[in-house]
Amino acid sequence: MAATIGIVGSGAVGRALAAHIVASGQDVVLCNSRGPATLEPVVEELGPQVSALEISAVAAADLVVFAIPWPAVVPLLEELPPWHGRILVDATAPASHFRQPGRYELGGLTTSEVVQASAAGARVVKTFCTLPASVLALPPANEAGRRVMFLSGDDEDARAAVGALIDDIGYAAVDLGSLSTGSALQQPDGPLAAGTYDSLLTVSVNRTV
Template identity: 80%
Template sequence: MAATIGIVGSGAVGRALAAHVVASGQDVVLCNSRGPATLESLVQELGPRVSALETSEVAAADLVVLAIPWPVVIPLLEQLPPWHGRILVDATAPASRLRLPESRDFGSLTSSEVVQASAAGARVVKSFCTLSAAVLALPPVTTTGRRVMFLSGDDADARTEVGALIDGIGYASVDLGGLATGSALQQPGGPLAGLDLRLERCASVE
């Protein structure tokens, strides 16, 4: 598992994920479009395991979560250097509400396949996108079990690493397989979008 998690985006989704990662004992580097100085209060709030850097520095982490509004996703990715096999977790949702069908036309591609095509050399994994930001901010572990977090991607090793991250911060990872099919299930309008599911606790056997 990556020692430091990079999160591109400091909105509600980025903040929620940063808080969960820090709570699991890992370090986080954050960025936004306005520069590190604007994140000072958030860094103080989240604690010493979090630091704010420039976008190019955050995007250089071994595992990076993309948590920014869809309109700026492709322009940003096209500005960044090649990924050289590093993992890019696509947490974006190209619609205003998760349960509504996408209003954008990607042709035969899913939105994550568009991300893959725009992030040269990245191993893209789709995840952290089926829950609303408000639910994502809640504890991953509840009295009835762990919240389910789906993932999909074309690289099996990348899925394994992202699955370990998901499990490590308290969620129950569910691997949906390849990017095309799995992302279609997760993206806005898909059957899994907006569903807050639990993996129930099993009673101990004596």
């Protein structure tokens, strides 16, 4: 498990994930497009395990979560250096937080396949994108059990590392396999989008997919 998790994006999704990661005892470095000084209120709210840095420093972490609007993803990736096997978690959605029912046209590819092609040397894992930000901000577990968090990726070790992070922060990880198959299921108009599954559904969901 990475000692420090980098989160690119300080919107509702990035802040929710940062809060869960901090609650699990891990450190977070956070950034946005406006610079570290603008994140002082967020850092103060989340506590001493969170730091605000420049984008290049956050993107240099061993495990980096992209939680920014889809149109900004590829241009930013093209500015960053090669990833050299580090893990890039794609938490983006090609729609506006489930308010836009369709997808951006990506030539038949999923967002994660586009991310993989744009991030040289990254091991891409798709997750944290099937719950609306308002649900993602809630505790991962409730009286019904743990909410399911789906993940997919082409690198087995990267999926295992991200699955461990998902479990650490309180969700029940469900591995959907490859990017092309699993990411399609997680798209905004896919069958798993905006679902709030608890751990009691894990076995049946696994069999379905």
